Amino acid sequence: MATVHRRGFSTVGVREITAAAGVAQGSFTNHFASKEEFGVAILDHYFEENRTIIARTLEDESRRPEERLRAYFDTVTDLLAAAEWRYGCMAGNMALEASEHSEPIRERVNEGLRGVESAFATVIREGQAAGEFPAELDPDEVGALLLEAWHGAMLRMKTERSPAPLARFKRIFLPSILGRSQPAHERK
Amino acid sequence: MATVHRRGFSTVGVREITAAAGVAQGSFTNHFASKEEFGVAILDHYFEENRTIIARTLEDESRRPEERLRAYFDTVTDLLAAAEWRYGCMAGNMALEASEHSEPIRERVNEGLRGVESAFATVIREGQAAGEFPAELDPDEVGALLLEAWHGAMLRMKTERSPAPLARFKRIFLPSILGRSQPAHERK
Numbered sequence: 442m443a444t445v446h447r448r449g450f451s452t453v454g455v456r457e458i459t460a461a462a463g464v465a466q467g468s469f470t471n472h473f474a475s476k477e478e479f480g481v482a483i484l485d486h487y488f489e490e491n492r493t494i495i496a497r498t499l500e501d502e503s504r505r506p507e508e509r510l511r512a513y514f515d516t517v518t519d520l521l522a523a524a525e526w527r528y529g530c531m532a533g534n535m536a537l538e539a540s541e542h543s544e545p546i547r548e549r550v551n552e553g554l555r556g557v558e559s560a561f562a563t564v565i566r567e568g569q570a571a572g573e574f575p576a577e578l579d580p581d582e583v584g585a586l587l588l589e590a591w592h593g594a595m596l597r598m599k600t601e602r603s604p605a606p607l608a609r610f611k612r613i614f615l616p617s618i619l620g621r622s623q624p625a626h627e628r629k
Numbered sequence: 630m631a632t633v634h635r636r637g638f639s640t641v642g643v644r645e646i647t648a649a650a651g652v653a654q655g656s657f658t659n660h661f662a663s664k665e666e667f668g669v670a671i672l673d674h675y676f677e678e679n680r681t682i683i684a685r686t687l688e689d690e691s692r693r694p695e696e697r698l699r700a701y702f703d704t705v706t707d708l709l710a711a712a713e714w715r716y717g718c719m720a721g722n723m724a725l726e727a728s729e730h731s732e733p734i735r736e737r738v739n740e741g742l743r744g745v746e747s748a749f750a751t752v753i754r755e756g757q758a759a760g761e762f763p764a765e766l767d768p769d770e771v772g773a774l775l776l777e778a779w780h781g782a783m784l785r786m787k788t789e790r791s792p793a794p795l796a797r798f799k800r801i802f803l804p805s806i807l808g809r810s811q812p813a814h815e816r817k
Contacts, residue, residue, distance in 0.1 A: 454749065504670035527729065529725065533784060534726070535727050536724050536759050536784055536785075536787065536788040537717065537721070537722050537784060537787065538722070538725065540787065540788050541715065541716075541787075547788055550788050551719075551788050551789060552784070554788070556641070565771050579801075582797055582801055583801065585785075585794065585797060586778075586797055586798070586801055586802055588781075588785075589778065589781035589784070589785050589794055589797075589798070590774075590777065590778040590781050590802065591781065592780075592781040592784050592785070593776075593779065593780040593781030593782070593784070594777050594781070595741070596721060596724055596725060596777070596781070596784070597724075597773075597776075597780070598779050599724065599725065599728065599729075599779050600724040600728050600735055600738050600739050600742070601739060606773065606777055609770055609773060609774055609777070610774070610777070613767070613770055613771065613774055613806075614746050614774055614778070614806065617805050617806050617808070618801075618802065618805050618806075620805070
């Protein structure tokens with residue numbers, strides 16, 4: 442999977458995948474009818490791992506809603522740091538490069554991303570019920586925006602090989618979109 | 630260029646590029662020492678076209694600052710509509726798929742994106758001088774965030790093949806990040 446992540450799904454061949462995994466090429470074709478089917482399986486695995494992060498952060502009711510959101514973004518940041526800011530979100534990469542050529546991959550990416558958005562929206566609703574976020578926020582729209590802006594930050598992190606876009610997202614975008622006032626000196 | 634845009638830079642071969650352009654393969658190798666050099670030339674062309682959009686929108690001093698920003702995003706939206714929401718920003722695509730494998734492409738992408746960010750930052754400074762935007766915004770940071778969130782919106786537009794993420798960016802993100810109050814009914 443590291444090979445696919447590093448090289449990009451479209452450019453990597455089945456031979457290269459099996460070589461990196463140290464298995465015979467036949468063991469690939471026994472499991473997957475096509476590279477496309479393998480791509481969907483990669484996404485299944487990826488979104489399952491992401492579900493674990495969601496459960497530990499966004500669904501951790503011992504934390505206040507905004508802390509849950511920050512815990513999610515901080516956990517992903519730690520994973521991105523481990524790859525030295527060179528690799529962004531695999532779903533985002535697959536979205537841009539493979540979803541154009543494959544309808545099953547595009548659908549799996551969308552389904553997975555909608556799951557993340559929806560987990561954000563739930564936290565926003567709970568924050569509203571607790572009086573932590575303004576009642577006039579639309580939880581679904583703001584949930585979608587959180588994910589979109591975060592993907593854009595990861596894209597830029599990758600080209601700059603720098604965590605600055607992720608820090609900017611947390612420091613400026615997050616309080617701004619959640620309608621929370623912020624001391625002027627923190628915006629600098 | 631349409632072929633590169635559609636197929637992705639990493640997967641397309643020189644033979645395919647020259648076939649799509651209806652020229653002999655030798656005419657490619659006469660002009661470009663490598664596919665990488667061709668990639669940088671594509672980006673030069675792309676960012677030049679983007680400069681024209683910037684001049685007509687962000688630098689149009691007959692409009693108020695927020696209108697200039699909206700004119701930029703609306704102009705790009707029209708281009709994305711013409712491709713039926715299937716193709717996002719080429720620089721974003723190149724950023725994710727090619728910048729990993731090529732240092733010159735990564736540098737050209739960064740240089741181009743910094744130019745766009747800086748044009749946003751100038752509009753924000755002018756809006757602050759005119760009293761249209763809050764003085765406490767950091768123009769460079771907000772300029773970078775505008776571009777990052779817009780890239781994320783285009784990524785999602787592409788996977789969903791829908792303009793909804795672009796509309797959400799303009800309706801909710803833009804007024805929120807610019808620190809402008811917004812009637813609750815418009816946030817719905």
